[in-house]
Amino acid sequence: MPALLSPSVATASALPDPQGTAAMAVSFQNLGRSFGTGHGAHTVLREVSFDVQAGEIVALLGPSGCGKSTLLRAVAGLDTPSTGAVTINGTAVSGIDSRCAVAFQEPRLLPWKSIAGNVAIGVPAGANAARTREVVERLVGLVGLSEFAGHRPREVSGGMAQRASLARALARNPGVLLLDEPFGALDALTRITMQDLLLDVHQAEPTTVLLVTHDVDEALQLADHIILLGPDGTGAPGATIVRTVEVPGPRPRDRASTALAGLRSSLLASLGVNGH
Amino acid sequence: MPALLSPSVATASALPDPQGTAAMAVSFQNLGRSFGTGHGAHTVLREVSFDVQAGEIVALLGPSGCGKSTLLRAVAGLDTPSTGAVTINGTAVSGIDSRCAVAFQEPRLLPWKSIAGNVAIGVPAGANAARTREVVERLVGLVGLSEFAGHRPREVSGGMAQRASLARALARNPGVLLLDEPFGALDALTRITMQDLLLDVHQAEPTTVLLVTHDVDEALQLADHIILLGPDGTGAPGATIVRTVEVPGPRPRDRASTALAGLRSSLLASLGVNGH
Amino acid sequence: MAVHSGAAASTATNASPKAGSAIFARSWTRLGLGLILPVLILLAWQLSTAAWVFSPVQLPSPRAVLDAGTELIGRNELFNHVAISTQRVLIGFLIGAVLGLSLGALVGLSKAADVLLGPTIGALRAVPSLAWVPLLILWMKIGEDSKVTLIVIGAFFPVFTTVSLALRHVDKNLVEAARAFGLKGLKLLTTVQLPAVVPAIFSGLRLALAQAWLFLVAAELIASSMGLGFLLTDSQNNGRTDRLLLAIVLLAILGKATDALLGLAEKWAVRRWS
């Protein structure tokens, strides 16, 4: 089963070399987003304000459809907020922002390029061919797809495509890394391996990471801060920040720690899940 | 936030009415699947044999890329196995099988149809317009998308699209329901709500369900049996059945039960995850 | 990380995210900008005739062409030319488009139909409009039928080609999903395959309409004494360069006008099916 990762793949020796952009601070200033106009208008995000320090990992949690992807898109400059603004390192985002790299919620691979070719798109322009090949080869290996480097996206499984999309984002070595549920389609083992990979990459090159996830455990393992989006209970339309949590302890964290278990229950309760 | 489900939505009163096809038995006989020919050939599945009784819920677990989706596709008749066969109620599957309904790993909604229109595709041909509208309306409501019934797929979030795809499969009321990670893109609360919905539907109309999932807890909550796919350690190429587990106790099960906790650790260990 | 204290009410409002390209959206502006190039061409034409780069018989001035038009209007002829030609083109286009769509769907979706019909249709596609004229006269005599038939032939091929080729490349995942839900045949075609190729259908239709106007000239070589194609040929035979240019300009305007109508339909269809 070449598609399977042996847990030893993501060792630090195989990490991307530290040549990327320095990590950048991201600030949301009173961000709001509505879709449609007039009668059919509906507000998705409202008065979202928070700052992410350079090099931090921030996890975004929230119910399905609350606007997490929309928030990430605003950072990348793929969506224009209706109100407020996002700034990266103090300058406002307007239009597609080259300081970011995105792993979209769906893999969005080019069907006519191989897995390796798709990952190569992530490599910043200006890299020469040899260096591009080297980066691609390493990252494809790190996400466990070496044997499938030449396959087309339609010839790999859903989880494999997701990993290719992650590799493409990592190849960019960006100031801000935006990950929209990057491990959603992965089995338990591969998921842990990929989480470790992300942490290794982050340690070698402490970039700013905004991570959307539905997995509270994952957020607790990876993030410095967790932000909970959702309706604030005032009845005002749209989601906003309902809670922020600072996760204690250095990474890697003990998945069995009681402090985390308490936080976990508390976060789940905030998400509306009780007693599990 | 109209997209959010209140936990009370999926009450038994709002369930699909029991008019569907009777549940059907599914049998895998020595199933194998290889892709490519000659040099580039690689074996994905090998010697997979098991029987699913009519009305059972079976969960499929296994590492990313091991062939879970391929297995489901073989049942639906969307893929032709290289060796062996699948039979439903004793007759072999050949070509697309109308006794099945599939929720694919990706939502695969028609971009030019509304959410309601997409769900309507699931309603079996022959239903009159009024009945179709009724079924669609109820199911769209059950998956919490009533307010978005008229939206196009590109105007809803990833999790919302996934729920629409689930509703489309449920609308069919089939003999065999094939679900490929149907809750992968959902937050914790919505996920539980949807799981409850599936169980309610299954109770009202006990169809056969084959469910691919990466979430061991989910498998333990929902399934009568769990099948673990993966390489069998002999070094032979391709995945096969490495373990089968019968989950004890009637549904709904207590998520905190210790028996389940033990099974959970044991399954995770089989998947290669230790000590969490 | 720090959450801003007290989220204030929204201040910076940019309601229309794409204000930059809005200038091209307003339809009157669009029309005005679209006329820039034609007006420049008109100017160059006027100047080149005024400066005697070309003699008036070689290239009559815009003024002379306008006069020729007024004269024909005065004789109550121009309207008839335009009307009969438009009628022929529209009828021919409609029939050709329907045939092209049907046969295109057949050949695009059925391997057997492709193998059997493909080569023959491919060969007929290269038969020039002028070559059809004697054959049509032979088979259908010289009435309105043979003229419209020729236009049908012209309109058929672009629709056929684009539709049959596009249908082969419809997103396999969507088709598979629909087939898994029991859709097949005509239902599959109208639910998934045709909507997926709406852009291709329209590029086929627009080319077909253009080709219908092209074939009109050949069609009106079939014993006609009315129509813009006739006006074109007749003026050419009689050396009336001013009328010749009038016919060309009218054909261009009518071609563009009918194309613009099709463009509106396309906009609607694309909004509906994408």
Next chain:
Amino acid sequence: MAVHSGAAASTATNASPKAGSAIFARSWTRLGLGLILPVLILLAWQLSTAAWVFSPVQLPSPRAVLDAGTELIGRNELFNHVAISTQRVLIGFLIGAVLGLSLGALVGLSKAADVLLGPTIGALRAVPSLAWVPLLILWMKIGEDSKVTLIVIGAFFPVFTTVSLALRHVDKNLVEAARAFGLKGLKLLTTVQLPAVVPAIFSGLRLALAQAWLFLVAAELIASSMGLGFLLTDSQNNGRTDRLLLAIVLLAILGKATDALLGLAEKWAVRRWS
């Protein structure tokens, strides 16, 4: 549920899942089946002449057409006709396709270019081939240039139209993803947009090639004494129906043959970019 005891070695082997349609895949079979319809047409033609439905001058028999061909070969003319026409069509097609691709990309991707150029190009598209003849003679004299230019015009529009329309409907998610990774301009075009419209490009190219052959006839009205278009017009004027049909058949065969070559290129391109 019960796992089968001891999974036995594979028995039922169906190595080629799509054996049913394999019959149409083998290229010789394909060719043979594709010839059925032409042979039937030939037969109908032979019978209708043999049964005197049409007189031999109205519709000469296949035999007579063959004889006309042999005669022209004997006079050492046929090869020249074919060669010069093929050359004109290929050169004109190549230039027209490149222009169509470039301008199509420009208009398809730039709103400004669309608004400025769109209407003019749309209007020119409806100008018939015959109408270009006097204008081209006026501007370019009567050499090879003016003939090839006319074919360029013919080949331009189908490529332009299909490409510019298709580019507007490229999967927005893919384009967005690529733009998020810093691709823009020419790099975006060649990496995402053009590969995404490969099927449309090819349907444009195939229509363009067909239209190049159509425009050949008009082109060879410009002072030529060679070429299939000339042979066609000349035979038509002289009432040599046998030669006329020979020219039609040759045009159809050449049109289909060049189209088949393009079809091969398309197969390769689609395999490469989809």
Next chain:
Amino acid sequence: AGENAATDIAGKDGGTLTIDFATYNPLSLVIKEKGWLEATLASKGVTVTWVQSAGSNKANQALLAGAIDVGSTAGSAALLARSNGSPIKTISIYSQPEWAALVAAKGSAITSVADLKGKSVAATKGTDPYFFLVQALEAAGLSTDDVTVQNLQHADGRAALENGSVDAWAGLDPIMATAEQEGATLFYRNLDFNTYGFLNATESFLKDKPELAQSVVDVYEKARIWAAENPEETAQILATAAGLKPEVASTVILKRSNLNVSGIPGEKQRAVLAKIGPTFVELGDVKTQAEVDTALSSLLDDSLAVKANPASIKES
């Protein structure tokens, strides 16, 4: 609704007559304008359908397909068609036009046929101007090998002449008359090198409806007389039908057409055609001289023209 709708006058079904009109056949325009045919044939219940011919080749095409019963062509075109098997017979002569001549651009140094040696000349192969060119060259002791013939449609030939692409043009009226107005010179004219205007009918029509054919010949006779008496009005009719400027139409009718020629096809026509016949074979347009000879001996049919009776035609 389309055009070409038959003018069914009487409503009785006496069959139909499909006949062409053409701007190169002024008599047909007069007959159509005056409505004589309809008036005469109405009592017999015959429906008359007028079809325009854009040129001799088009008329021949329609005759061959049986789409028209009677069509007008140049003499050369009629011979060519018959040589290639078209079942037509010439039943009347509608004019002796001087529609072809050799034309040089304004200020050109070319003043005679001899000057053409080594020059390029535009002409449309297979049409009267081309045969005119061939005969003119022969008369001057040259052949087509001494010049470069550029094969262009008539209108395009003039364009080529005016922009200097060619040195001379074998022109055809009315384009030639227009060019002349603009300053071009007709440096070689010869009435005898023009073939006549031939009125042709299909053999089946002659066989099945001889009385109708007679009426056609009668009406042409009447038109000939009327046109000779009313040249100005004839020019006016032509100008309107062909969209010609009145000056040009007058030139064509008054100076370059002999409408008052005998309508009986005979020796004169045979002589001209005999001269150009070999050219067909030379060009490869007809396979053998024998076919030309057979055609020439059977083409002309004067049986109707000799008993032409203009008095049988009713005014409308």
